Amino acid sequence: METLISLFRRKVSEAISLALNLPIEESQADMAPSSQEEFGHYQCNSALRLAKALQQNPRAIAQKIIDKFDQSFCSKIEIAGPGFINFTLSPHFLSQQLQEQFHDRLCGASLPKKRQKVVVEFSSPNVAKELHVGHIRSTIIGDCLARLFEFLQQDVLRLNHIGDWGTQFGMLITYMKEAAPKVLKGEEETTLEALMEWYRAAKKRFDEDADFKKRSQMEVVRLQSGDKDALYAWKSICDISRTAFQEIYDLLDVKIIERGESFYNPILKEIVAEFERHGLVTISDGAKCVYLEGFKNREGDLLPMMIQKSDGGYNYDTTDLAAIRHRIFVEKADRIIYITDSGQSLHFQMLFAAAQKIGWLDPNKIEVDHVGFGLVLGADGKKLKTRSGVTEKLIDLLTEAVDRARGMVKGRLPDAPVPEIEHLARVLGIGAVKYSDLSVHRTKDYVFSYDKMLRFEGNTAVFLLYAYVRINGIKRKTHADMDKVVQLHRIAVQHPSEISLGIHLRRFGEILELVSRDLLPNRLTDYLYELAEKFNAFFRDCRVEGSPEEGSRLLLCELTSKVLRQGLYILGLQTVDRM
Numbered sequence: 304m305e306t307l308i309s310l311f312r313r314k315v316s317e318a319i320s321l322a323l324n325l326p327i328e329e330s331q332a333d334m335a336p337s338s339q340e341e342f343g344h345y346q347c348n349s350a351l352r353l354a355k356a357l358q359q360n361p362r363a364i365a366q367k368i369i370d371k372f373d374q375s376f377c378s379k380i381e382i383a384g385p386g387f388i389n390f391t392l393s394p395h396f397l398s399q400q401l402q403e404q405f406h407d408r409l410c411g412a413s414l415p416k417k418r419q420k421v422v423v424e425f426s427s428p429n430v431a432k433e434l435h436v437g438h439i440r441s442t443i444i445g446d447c448l449a450r451l452f453e454f455l456q457q458d459v460l461r462l463n464h465i466g467d468w469g470t471q472f473g474m475l476i477t478y479m480k481e482a483a484p485k486v487l488k489g490e491e492e493t494t495l496e497a498l499m500e501w502y503r504a505a506k507k508r509f510d511e512d513a514d515f516k517k518r519s520q521m522e523v524v525r526l527q528s529g530d531k532d533a534l535y536a537w538k539s540i541c542d543i544s545r546t547a548f549q550e551i552y553d554l555l556d557v558k559i560i561e562r563g564e565s566f567y568n569p570i571l572k573e574i575v576a577e578f579e580r581h582g583l584v585t586i587s588d589g590a591k592c593v594y595l596e597g598f599k600n601r602e603g604d605l606l607p608m609m610i611q612k613s614d615g616g617y618n619y620d621t622t623d624l625a626a627i628r629h630r631i632f633v634e635k636a637d638r639i640i641y642i643t644d645s646g647q648s649l650h651f652q653m654l655f656a657a658a659q660k661i662g663w664l665d666p667n668k669i670e671v672d673h674v675g676f677g678l679v680l681g682a683d684g685k686k687l688k689t690r691s692g693v694t695e696k697l698i699d700l701l702t703e704a705v706d707r708a709r710g711m712v713k714g715r716l717p718d719a720p721v722p723e724i725e726h727l728a729r730v731l732g733i734g735a736v737k738y739s740d741l742s743v744h745r746t747k748d749y750v751f752s753y754d755k756m757l758r759f760e761g762n763t764a765v766f767l768l769y770a771y772v773r774i775n776g777i778k779r780k781t782h783a784d785m786d787k788v789v790q791l792h793r794i795a796v797q798h799p800s801e802i803s804l805g806i807h808l809r810r811f812g813e814i815l816e817l818v819s820r821d822l823l824p825n826r827l828t829d830y831l832y833e834l835a836e837k838f839n840a841f842f843r844d845c846r847v848e849g850s851p852e853e854g855s856r857l858l859l860c861e862l863t864s865k866v867l868r869q870g871l872y873i874l875g876l877q878t879v880d881r882m
């Protein structure tokens with residue numbers, strides 16, 4: 304369905320063309336939703352800008368635009384202040400729109416003009432290394448963005464760029480050959496924590512023991528040249544991590560395709576050669592570096608992007624260059640999105656600049672975004688760590704949220720059967736963690752708090768899920784046969800609270816469009832929170848059961864429930880029937 308804002312842009316640009324004999328594009332019509340409902344539903348600011356360009360009085364221009372404007376769908380159009388135009392939709396038109404939205408497969412969203420291939424790279428933890436909350440944030444945000452593009456029917460590729468290659472494996476294998484030979488041979492099982500412990504111990508040995516260091520480096524060479532035993536050991540290590548990662552993805556209900564750094568190993572040599580052929584490589588202390596204009600350190604010297612170390616090894620930059628080339632030429636991506644902590648933003652800006660410089664990336668054809676995010680803090684205001692501070696099991700963080708939700712559910716529904724309690728605990732607990740993460744502007748740091756995220760008031764998952772349950776309860780209470788209601792009634796909004804809810808419902812598609820542009824999921828959480836509040840106001844002001852408007856109002860309840868469920872689904876949250 305066409306969104307209302309786009310309808311206004313279309314109609315306003317038509318009016319401007321007629322009124323001023325000035326053909327302008329739809330996208331140039333300066334429209335925004337009104338900040339205050341009492342002034343109208345949408346506002347046009349074009350007259351002010353045109354007045355400057357045409358050297359005429361803005362209010363006079365606004366009047367000319369109004370005179371040519373197709374007024375059939377508005378109940379009021381007014382000029383305000385220096386020359387804003389405020390539009391109020393007629394209840395009749397809004398009702399028609401909501402009726403259409405009710406039956407719309409996409410809940411009133413509009414699809415992008417062209418179906419795009421969108422690569423969303425997220426999560427991307429490192430094998431055997433510390434798994435931090437940042438990886439969880441990346442997983443939650445990335446999954447949400449992938450769900451959004453899937454909902455908008457784009458061709459989405461969800462990639463997990465795990466750190467599964469590099470020099471760390473040399474020392475880890477060397478260490479494990481001594482400490483855990485059976486694990487390496489696949490004869491004994493182990494855990495991710497043990498692996499991380501070995502990793503730490505290996506790193507210590509590597510830094511302190513010259514002989515160990517030498518053996519480790521030889522192990523890397525063996526691995527990179529495809530030695531069978533080394534590869535086997537590497538694979539066993541990756542398997543252990545993979546199982547642990549999968550446990551988290553299952554709990555979070557996240558689907559992702561693993562395509563780690565090792566995937567690009569065979570083409571790294573070619574990447575360096577290609578940069579050399581383009582004359583973009585400078586040797587610095589024996590390492591092959593690419594320098595890019597505009598990237599300087601504090602002293603004002605250009606920062607290098609190192610694509611091959613002096614010992615011949617490749618690194619993070621090289622793999623990322625290979626990955627972006629693969630995504631552009633093999634995956635034929637139209638848009639590539641990377642989700643990592645904001646700390647890596649310079650790396651990605653340089654990566655994009657390098658890809659552009661070598662001619663792979665045409666920014667007019669392909670959009671690349673680094674979606675950065677802030678830190679998760681503990682109650683002490685410092686980076687979140689577990690009690691021990693050492694081996695943090697991220698899964699514990701999620702499990703604890705589920706445990707706390709279970710406690711809450713048991714208190715509320717003491718007679719519910721165990722499987723239902725388990726299901727509710729999981730939906731609420733995991734939902735709360737996801738929602739509290741997504742509801743903060745992603746570039747900000749936030750304090751992780753179980754108590755806060757499981758609150759019934761305020762902008763929380765629990766509040767929204769409860770609103771959802773309540774809405775469905777209303778339908779149940781009237782004993783209405785919804786199929787009949789759908790057949791016999793149409794939505795007709797009239798009361799100010801109905802209109803306010805209706806306009807908000809109809810804006811769902813606009814919000815999704817905004818999020819797909821600026822990749823800020825908190826716009827969607829804010830929207831849903833406001834939706835629940837507007838619904839509450841409607842329900843306070845308008846009687847549903849037994850009123851003459853019962854049919855229309857039940858449909859409005861149903862539409863609210865649909866939009867809420869769909870919105871929550873995009874955030875990665877499931878809904879429940881009671882709680």
Ligand code: ARG
Nearest residue numbers: 427428429464465466623643
């Ligand atoms: N493995 C990296 C880390 O944990 C994140 C990878 C991000 N993606 C990328 N293409 N560099 O920091």
